[in-house]
Amino acid sequence: MEGIAALAARVSQIEQLVTGMSSAAVTGASGTTSTAAGAAFASVLEEQVGAGTSTSTSTLSAADLAPSGETRINGDPLPVALAGHENGRLPEAAVSAVGDTGHRLFEPAARQLEKLLAAAQAQGVDIGITDSYRTYETQVDLVRRKGLYSQGGLAAAPGTSDHGWGMAVDLDLDAKAQAWMRQNAGAYGFAEDTPREPWHWAFQT
Template sequence: MSLSIGSNGTSVRQLQQRLKTAGFNPGAVDGKFGARTDAAVRAFQRANRLQVDGKAGTKTMQALQRDSFEPSTARRTTGTGTSSTAKGTARTTPQTTSTRANERIPYRNGHIPKNALTDVGSGHKMYGDAARKYIQMRDAARRDGVNLKLTDSYRSYAAQVDVARRKGIYGVRQPNGKLGLAARPGTSNHGLGKAVDINVNDAKTLNWLKNNASKYGFKTIPREPWHWEYKG
């Protein structure tokens, strides 16, 4: 059974809440499937490469359940990926390996709470070892007369959706004929708090990073010299 314009009731209310949590505004969470909920469903389907028909069927609901997981409800996580929630019920969540082999992130991509992130300068945030190593790298660069200027760092799921809307999904041809540049929402390393974008418009900064970033566990890719990820 799918939900669409004209549907109403508890199931629609749950759908609206999940859309809202995932970063797609359905309007009022009132249990009434109207035009704004339809638009939010279509936007979510488009961002997740699902059939864009405005109908919340099995695949759309499964994707929403995955992307609207709220990590703040988790108390602990076992090695099998089963977490106990505040209500005492078991929830199976994927375990994401990050920053180093033995560091686990008990949060879904793009759903790391603010109090679990570390400020790495100018309001930018990172997570765990990646944050500590970036700060070490930033300070070392300063001692060498190089000021690393961040343009992006941690991205919430909603922020990833916004970037995907503006830049398109990586490798997918856009209406203007250009290929998209953004990772699929929920898969970006920015959402794990271990990637930063650095202003490399001046050769001095880029050369310093090429010669020193690996000492702190950071690597880049040729097509995006501004993008640096902590690999440990």
């Protein structure tokens, strides 16, 4: 936890350093385009990761931790209402409660999930929610505990998770509920889009 706290503190310092930097696009070694500020952010994070602040269960590279661009991890464009925000750092106004479940999602996703849950209940199907919107810090902690998906774990690289946009939900599903979701979730905008994670349902715009 000390390593994560140190990383979080360093991220805050870096964000202050890059404030006001040029937003001119640069091309990184991977061939992806980012802003100059993002490149600087990634460069310093790479130094921090190399200094031993990576998680205990997975190796995080600077690319893993760099601020995400304006597209979701699956390549779909972000909803206009989320443009200009950062994954895992959404303002309170951008997320909405899902009924009285204690969970939050991007507002249109929350409303559709409420309708889905009501329809399932009306048909005698019980669906629970285990996870929804995740802050950036929560994403970092999840990687520490469950490992990176790309390395066989169950967590997306911090700053890239659909959960960080409030656009995905993890559900508690028995066999009956799983079958119901596969047959009906699409009508409410949700899709089972992640191999090895039948509980993960993403809201499609």
